[in-house]
Structure formats: structure tokens, C-alpha cells
Amino acid sequence: MGRSSFPIIAFLLAVILLALPILASSGDRNPTFQHCLKGCQLTYCEPHQPPIPAYLRAFGWTCKENCGYECAHSFTDNIRPGSKNHQFYGKWAFYRLGPFQEVFSMLMSLGNLYVNLKGLEQLRRRVRVENGLRSWLAAMGWIQVNTWVWSTVFHARDTPNTERLDYFSATLTISFTMLYAIIRIFNLRTPISSSRLLIPVSASVGFLVLGHFTYLLSFASGSFPYGYHTKFNLVLAAVHSILWITWTLSFKYHLPTFSILGKQFGFPKPYPPNDPLLPGSVKPKEASTPLILVLLTFLAMGFELLDFAPVFRLIDAHSLWHLATIPLTIAWWHFFIEDVIELEGSMLVGRGTSPLGVQPNEKSLSGDVISDQQQLPITPRTPHFAQLAAGTANSKFSRLASPGKSPKLDKPE
Numbered sequence: 001m002g003r004s005s006f007p008i009i010a011f012l013l014a015v016i017l018l019a020l021p022i023l024a025s026s027g028d029r030n031p032t033f034q035h036c037l038k039g040c041q042l043t044y045c046e047p048h049q050p051p052i053p054a055y056l057r058a059f060g061w062t063c064k065e066n067c068g069y070e071c072a073h074s075f076t077d078n079i080r081p082g083s084k085n086h087q088f089y090g091k092w093a094f095y096r097l098g099p100f101q102e103v104f105s106m107l108m109s110l111g112n113l114y115v116n117l118k119g120l121e122q123l124r125r126r127v128r129v130e131n132g133l134r135s136w137l138a139a140m141g142w143i144q145v146n147t148w149v150w151s152t153v154f155h156a157r158d159t160p161n162t163e164r165l166d167y168f169s170a171t172l173t174i175s176f177t178m179l180y181a182i183i184r185i186f187n188l189r190t191p192i193s194s195s196r197l198l199i200p201v202s203a204s205v206g207f208l209v210l211g212h213f214t215y216l217l218s219f220a221s222g223s224f225p226y227g228y229h230t231k232f233n234l235v236l237a238a239v240h241s242i243l244w245i246t247w248t249l250s251f252k253y254h255l256p257t258f259s260i261l262g263k264q265f266g267f268p269k270p271y272p273p274n275d276p277l278l279p280g281s282v283k284p285k286e287a288s289t290p291l292i293l294v295l296l297t298f299l300a301m302g303f304e305l306l307d308f309a310p311v312f313r314l315i316d317a318h319s320l321w322h323l324a325t326i327p328l329t330i331a332w333w334h335f336f337i338e339d340v341i342e343l344e345g346s347m348l349v350g351r352g353t354s355p356l357g358v359q360p361n362e363k364s365l366s367g368d369v370i371s372d373q374q375q376l377p378i379t380p381r382t383p384h385f386a387q388l389a390a391g392t393a394n395s396k397f398s399r400l401a402s403p404g405k406s407p408k409l410d411k412p413e
Helices: 003-018 031-044 054-058 063-077 103-126 134-156 160-185 198-217 226-249 289-300 317-350 385-390
Strands: 258-260 263-265
Touching (some): 031 063, 103 134, 134 160, 134 317, 160 198, 160 226, 198 226, 289 317
Antiparallel strands (some): 258 263
């Protein structure tokens, strides 16, 4: 294998380590903790005892769970200096904020929710409605919004149901980002065309995820196949990462082709109909971005591998992983939006249509004839349509006549 395979292998090994299930935790097995737990329940959880505070009961806390929280912190308070901290039922002892359990992770989930909403706003503002990939990016954005809503709920209140909703939503995000990579890279849907394979491929991914959810729901509430679930998501994430890494490499290297039943198959051009390997070809400014983001994601996962007891019992490695995904999400949104804009311009120019919709030797909206020499060069470096309309992108674009003001339409009675 070449050097380019190393990040992929390292990424797979890292997530495989994460897939190892946690069978038990040292804290809840400790006799001191168990003694505290039983004593607390006998003292405070009998029917004749006062109930726990209303704000806890409003968020589903039980007396037994509250005893577990109090005993976990009491046990942690009395750990000898230099001794290791313990987890309880797979989690560190976090300080609550009111009824909320993992405050910093909850806030970071809200941060990811916010940047995805801003990404959707940028998509609506910058990408034309006619662009065929816009609706797919919008769907991906709302799926991620749903994921971070349930991540916030899960970190605020960890129950078997909120855990499942968090994990299921995360799988939806991973599977749809993988599907979008397949659709975009293999041109199943482009800004101006659609392949007949789009629906079968999308349905296949949908049925795969539905089968995964059906299997998970066969387990009783309170039990969850963590190892299987993580490995399933690992495969989806690996396919997504490998596709975008290969897409980036296709700008620099001739990728191998293969033959099936006499037909040649190879990795598609990243910006059809332009071939980035031809002499003098201009590469889009975002050509290397996916590779960089995949590597940064791999590095950020180090927070999950290097797990440590929460600082001030608030900030742990998992919450820092959620913090790291905020700038990564911003960068992915920037890439996706720039990519669909440049791809649309590249394909329109390739079929002999300018991004303003003017054919060779046609008249512009102002009545001026545009000659073949004034057509846009076949290059994926397509400016934004606002720049094209203003004629400020470069000297070639400035020759195009302004489309003028939008016609005024009478409002319906």
C-alpha cells in the first residue's frame, strides 16, 4: 500500500478501538459505592420519605438514580490523592446543573446545532434553487440538526430512550453523509442532471440503515449492542472518508481502471467535463479540502481514545470531541457550498451555456451579441453568480452584459 493508505488505516484502527464495548465500570463494582447506594435507598427512597426535588422529578429523575449521583460524587470526593478516578455505569461523575447531567457536552452539542443552522442559511443564500444538489445538502443539514438536538437531550438526561434516539440520529447523519458522497462523486445527481441509478442507490442505503435499526430495536430497553452499533457506523464513516480522500487524490494522480464485461470503469472526473490531469487545467480552490478535513477528524478522535476524568467534573474528553466538531462542521459546510457552486459553473460551461444562461452567439438580456471568444473558459474556477452578474470576477467575465434589473410583476389581487 502507498502512503496515501496510511491515514485510512489509522482511522480504521482508531475507531475499532472505540468499538470495544464497556462491560462494566470500576466505580459501580466497588463495595464502598454499593454500600453507599443501598444505604441511601433505604434512608431516602422509602414511601414515607419526602420526594426528591420537583425539578429533578420533572426531568424523570428517580430517587434511586439520585442516590447513584450522590454516592458517585461522595466516592469521588474521598479518593486518595494520586489514585485514579472511577467511572460509574460507564460514565464519569459529572456535576449536575439543575437536572442536566453533562453540561459541557450539552453546550457543545448546542454549538454544533447552531453551526448547522448557519450552514443551512448559507446554503439558501448562496446556492441557486435550480442547483440539483441544493436539496440534498438541505436534507443533510436538517438530518444533522436532528442529530444534535438529540445529542443535547441525551447529554442533558441520559436514559435508555434518549440514548437510542441519540445513537440512531448519529447513524442517520453518518449514513446520509456517506450517501451524499456517493451521489456527488459518482455524479448520480449533479446541479444540472440526474442518473437513473440515483433512486436505487439511495433506496439501498435506506434499507441498510432500516435493517440496522430493526436489529437494534430487537434488544430490550436498557440493553444495547454497543460494539455492533459502533462497528456498523465505522464502516459507513470509513466509506465516506475513503471516497473523499480518493476524490482529492484524483486531482493529482491517474487512478486505476478496471473492466467488467468488456466495459471500462474508473473513478469519475471530480469536476466534469474538465479533466484536472490535462496540462494547463485549473484546479478548484477546494480540491484538497476533503482530505484535510478527514485527517483533522481523525486527529480530533484522539479525544475519544485518550479518555480522562473530567476537569472540574465538567469537561471530559468526549465533550472536547464535540467541541472539535464545531469548526470541522463549519469547514465541511464551506466546502460543500463552494463545491456545488463551482461544479454547476463547470458543467454549464462544459455544455456551452454560461452561468447566466446565454448560449454562444446569443443575445444577452440587454440585446448585445456575445461571441464565441467571449464565452467563459472551460475551468472549474467559477465565481459566485453575484460576481458574474456584477461583472467583477475577472476581465473575461466583465465582458458579459449585465442582466439588468429583475422585471417588476404586478402583485396578485
